[in-house]
Amino acid sequence: MALNNIYNEILMEHNAHPDHKHKLSTASDCKTAINPHCGDEVLVKKGINPTCGDEIILELNVEDGVIKDAAFNGQGCAISQASTDIMVDLIIGKKIDEAIELTDLFIKMVRGEEKNETKLEELDEAMALKDVSHMPARVKCAVLAWHTLNEMLKEKESQK
Amino acid sequence: MNQYKNFFPIMRRYKDLAYLDNAATTQKPDMVIDAVDNYYKQENANPLRGLYALSQKATEAYENAREKIANFIGAAKHQEIIYTRNASESLNLVAYSLSDLLLKENDEVLISIMEHHSNMIPWQQAVKRHHAKLVYLYPDKNGLITTDELKNKLSPKTKILSLTQLSNVLGAKQNLKELIKIAHANKTVVSIDGAQAIPHSKIDVQALDCDFYSFSGHKIYAPMGIGVLYGKEKYLNEMPPFLTGGEMIDYVDEQTATFAELPYKFEAGTQNVGGAVGLSAAIDFMNSIGYDTIIKRETELGRFAGEELSKLPYVTIYGDKDFSHHHGVIAFNIEGIHPHDVASLMDSGDVAIRGGHHCAQPLMRYLKCNFCCRASMAFYNDEEDIIKLVNRTKYIRSYFNGAK
Numbered sequence: 295m296a297l298n299n300i301y302n303e304i305l306m307e308h309n310a311h312p313d314h315k316h317k318l319s320t321a322s323d324c325k326t327a328i329n330p331h332c333g334d335e336v337l338v339k340k341g342i343n344p345t346c347g348d349e350i351i352l353e354l355n356v357e358d359g360v361i362k363d364a365a366f367n368g369q370g371c372a373i374s375q376a377s378t379d380i381m382v383d384l385i386i387g388k389k390i391d392e393a394i395e396l397t398d399l400f401i402k403m404v405r406g407e408e409k410n411e412t413k414l415e416e417l418d419e420a421m422a423l424k425d426v427s428h429m430p431a432r433v434k435c436a437v438l439a440w441h442t443l444n445e446m447l448k449e450k451e452s453q454k
Numbered sequence: 455m456n457q458y459k460n461f462f463p464i465m466r467r468y469k470d471l472a473y474l475d476n477a478a479t480t481q482k483p484d485m486v487i488d489a490v491d492n493y494y495k496q497e498n499a500n501p502l503r504g505l506y507a508l509s510q511k512a513t514e515a516y517e518n519a520r521e522k523i524a525n526f527i528g529a530a531k532h533q534e535i536i537y538t539r540n541a542s543e544s545l546n547l548v549a550y551s552l553s554d555l556l557l558k559e560n561d562e563v564l565i566s567i568m569e570h571h572s573n574m575i576p577w578q579q580a581v582k583r584h585h586a587k588l589v590y591l592y593p594d595k596n597g598l599i600t601t602d603e604l605k606n607k608l609s610p611k612t613k614i615l616s617l618t619q620l621s622n623v624l625g626a627k628q629n630l631k632e633l634i635k636i637a638h639a640n641k642t643v644v645s646i647d648g649a650q651a652i653p654h655s656k657i658d659v660q661a662l663d664c665d666f667y668s669f670s671g672h673k674i675y676a677p678m679g680i681g682v683l684y685g686k687e688k689y690l691n692e693m694p695p696f697l698t699g700g701e702m703i704d705y706v707d708e709q710t711a712t713f714a715e716l717p718y719k720f721e722a723g724t725q726n727v728g729g730a731v732g733l734s735a736a737i738d739f740m741n742s743i744g745y746d747t748i749i750k751r752e753t754e755l756g757r758f759a760g761e762e763l764s765k766l767p768y769v770t771i772y773g774d775k776d777f778s779h780h781h782g783v784i785a786f787n788i789e790g791i792h793p794h795d796v797a798s799l800m801d802s803g804d805v806a807i808r809g810g811h812h813c814a815q816p817l818m819r820y821l822k823c824n825f826c827c828r829a830s831m832a833f834y835n836d837e838e839d840i841i842k843l844v845n846r847t848k849y850i851r852s853y854f855n856g857a858k
C-alpha cells in the first residue's frame with residue numbers, strides 16, 4: 295500500500311502554492327466573460343466531480359487559436375488542486391489542438407491506458423500524477439480539470 | 455493480535471491493518487463464511503418450489519434463519535420478517551408500499567436531516583408521486599432529535615415518520631421509545647432505519663413499538679446481499695406488494711393475480727438463501743460474543759479515539775463532546791486537508807477509514823463541512839488500531855504543513 299509517492303514534492307508544492315489560482319474575469323459560470331482589466335474575452339467553465347462534489351472553475355483567454363492566459367478557482371483535494379495548477383502551467387501558450395491532445399494524453403495516463411514514457415514526457419510535470427492510475431478512487435480527482443478543459447476546447451472548436 | 459480479530463480471516467491475512475470502516479461494512483468471521491460454504495455444499499436447491507428432499511433442506515435453512523432473526527430483534531411473529539437485499543431495499547419497500555397505502559395529496563412525511571440517502575431519496579420520490587410534502591427534523595448539538603422538535607413538526611397531516619436510530623456520521627442514538635410514543639399519539643406510522651444501530655445495540659422491536667425496522671446483514675458480520683425489513687403484520691397485510699413476479703403470488707390469470715400470504719407477498723423471485731444462512735450464523739456469532747461485550751468495547755474505543763484526536767488542535771470532531779456517546783463512530787476533519795487526501799494517506803499507513811459525504815449530503819451541508827473523514831469501530835478493534843489512527847493523523851498534518 296505504498297501509494298505515498300503520489301503525494302510527491304511536485305504535487306505538494308503545486309497544492310500549497312498554486313501559481314494559477316486566481317481570476318481572469320468576474321464570471322462564475324457562463325460560457326464567455328470579459329476580463330475587466332484588459333477587456334479580453336474569457337472562456338469560463340465549471341467542472342464538478344460528482345463523487346465528492348469538488349468544483350473547479352477554469353478560465354481561458356484564447357486568441358488566434360492560442361491559449362494566451364488561463365487560471366482556475368475552486369475547492370478540492372490536493373490531487374485535484376495540484377493537477378489543475380500543473381495543467382494550467384502546461385497549456386498556457388499552446389494551440390487549441392495541442393492542448394486537446396495533451397488532455398487526451400493525460401487522461402489516458404491516469405487511466406493506465408498510456409504507459410510509453412517517451413510519449414508521456416510531453417506532459418512534463420503532469421507526469422508526477424502517473425501513479426494515480428493505481429488509485430482508482432482518485433482518478434476522478436486528477437482528471438477533473440483536464441476533462442473540463444477538454445470539453446471547453448472542443449466546444450470552442452465546434453463554434454468555428 | 456487480540457482474541458477477537460482472530461475470528462476473522464481478513465484480520466489474520468492483514469495483520470498490520472487498522473480496519474476502521476466498520477460503519478460501511480464489517481468483516482466476516484469464519485463462522486459465517488463456513489455456514490455459507492456449508493449451505494452451498496450441502497443444502498443448496500431452490501427453496502419453496504421444490505418437492506424433493508434437497509429443496510426441503512434449503513427451505514428449512516431459509517425459514518430457520520427467519521425464525522432466528524425474529525427472535526434476535528424481538529418480533530412477535532416470523533411472518534413479520536421480510537428478506538431484502540439490504541437496508542436500502544427495505545427502506546425503499548416501506549417508502550413505496552406504505553406511501554401507496556397512506557399518503558394523500560398535501561399529506562406530510564417527516565424525516566430528519568441526519569438520514570442516509572437511502573432513507574431520504576425513497577421518500578423524496580414517494581412524496582412526489584403522491585403530491586405530498588417532505589418535512590425535516592433537525593437535531594440538537596449532540597445529534598439528538600428532541601421531543602419538542604418532534605412535537606413542533608408533527609401535524610394532523612403527518613402520516614409517516616421515518617427516522618434513523620443512529621446517525622452514520624454523528625454516531626448519536628435517538629431516544630426512540632419516547633419519540634415513537636409521541637408520533638403514535640399523533641396517529642403517525644413510524645419506520646426506523648436501524649442500519650447503524652443494530653451493530654451497536656440490542657434491538658427489541660416490540661419494546662420500541664416501531665411499525666417498521668430496516669437493517670442490513672453486512673453491517674453485522676453477515677454476507678453482503680441480505681437485509682431485513684421488520685413490519686407489523688397489520689400494515690404489511692394492507693400494503694400493496696413492492697416487487698412482483700414469481701413466488702409472491704397465489705393465483706394468476708391473464709389479467710389479475712392474488713398475492714401470497716406474509717412474508718412471501720414481499721419476496722418476489724428466487725431469494726438469497728445463502729445470505730439468510732450467513733445472517734443466521736452472524737446472529738449466532740454476535741450472541742456468542744454478547745452485546746454486553748460488543749457495546750462495552752465499542753463505547754470504550756469510541757471514547758478513546760475521540761479523546762485522543764480531540765487533543766490535536768487542528769482536528770475538528772462532529773457531534774457530542776462526550777465521545778462515549780458516539781457508538782464507535784468518529785467523524786472528523788484535519789484543518790486544511792481534504793478528506794480524500796487524508797483517507798489516501800491513512801491507507802498508505804495501513805489505516806482504513808472513509809472520507810467523503812457519507813451518503814448524507816444534506817447533513818454535511820447542515821454541519822457546514824461538505825465532507826469529512828470517519829473512523830468507525832467494531833468490537834474487534836483495539837487501542838492499537840486507534841493509536842495508529844492518531845499517529846497517522848499527526849503524520850499527515852506534518853506532511854502537509856511541511857510542504858507549505
Ligand SMILES: Cc1ncc(COP(=O)(O)O)c(C=O)c1O
Pocket residue numbers: 477478540541542543570572573618620621622647649650670672813
Ligand atoms: C444509517 C444508514 N442507513 C442505511 C444505510 C444503507 O445500507 P445499505 O447500503 O446496506 O443498504 C446505511 C449504510 O451505510 C446507513 O449508514
